[in-house]
Amino acid sequence: MTDKATIRVFIADDHAIVREGLKQILAEQRDIIVAGEAENGLDAVKLAGKARCHVMLLDISLPDRNGIDVLKQIKKDRPELAVLMLSMHREDQYAIRSLKAGASGYLTKQSAPRELVTAIRLVASGQKYVSAALAQTLASQIGENHEAAAHETLSDREYQTLTMIASGMTVSEIARELSLSVKTVSEYRSRLLVKMKLKTSAELTHYAIRNQLVD
Structure with missing residues (x-):
């Protein structure tokens, strides 16, 4: 992140109510501003670069393209951009796939606002964000004896x-x-x-x- 004072966030979600809710949460933070938004994958890919954002909040279920496909395209175009996946799905369904595709973290939409803000600050600093439960899942998969399901x-x-x-x-x-x-x-x-x-x-x-x- 080049600007240490302000984290510029881009929101990509097809639900206007969700976008407004996220903007309200982030508006309360002095070090975070919403620099842009999109309601589909095509616009997310096109507009993210113009918004000069540091972090993208990307819904995994977009109307035109799967969120992981969008993630892969964005990381190809802007590898330095931290992408935090947001989803209605439980972590064990898509989190590991998202991380393997280049996401900096994964949050369910049921997460508390404080957790969202913490995750944004963490990934903006170049680190990864995972919940304690997901960290345990990842740890259990490390080792030669892990056989893929x-x-x-x-x-x-x-x-x-x-x-x-x-x-x-x-x-x-x-x-x-x-x-x-x-x-x-x-x-x-x-x-x-x-x-x-x-x-x-x-x-x-x-x-x-x-x-x-x-x-």
């Missing part, structure tokens, strides 16, 4: 398709939600079934529930 072998889009199928959505509904063709979503479904050595959507759903991948 079947869902950990999936690509980000395959994993997203898995969680949406397990939540009860049809291929057509997923295609609409992700702005993809039914054929593309069907290919993701076929690939993840092969990787996980499963045969049906019912088996996928059972696996996701057993491994607490869906609420």
Whole structure:
């Protein structure tokens, strides 16, 4: 961060109420200002550079692109930008994938405002932010004996398709939600079934529930 006095934050979230809530929280902090905002992934990528921000708060569920895809593009264009992922999903669902894709931290939207401010200041200083629970999860995965679970072998889009199928959505509904063709979503479904050595959507759903991948 070049300006030690002020942390410039960019908010990317498709819900206007969420953006306004975040702005109110940050307006109370003397060392943080909101330098810009976007309601979709395309604008987040385009406007982040113009806003000259230090930290981006990025929703993982955007209407036009998956948040992790947006994260990867932003880190490619602006590797120095600290990106703090915000999500309705529990940490164990997307946090590790976000960190591997280049995020500086991950927060659920249920987090307390004080935790949000702490996380922003930490990642702005060049550090990573993870909760105590996530830190424990990461620590447990260190070591030669850690064997990846079947869902950990999936690509980000395959994993997203898995969680949406397990939540009860049809291929057509997923295609609409992700702005993809039914054929593309069907290919993701076929690939993840092969990787996980499963045969049906019912088996996928059972696996996701057993491994607490869906609420």
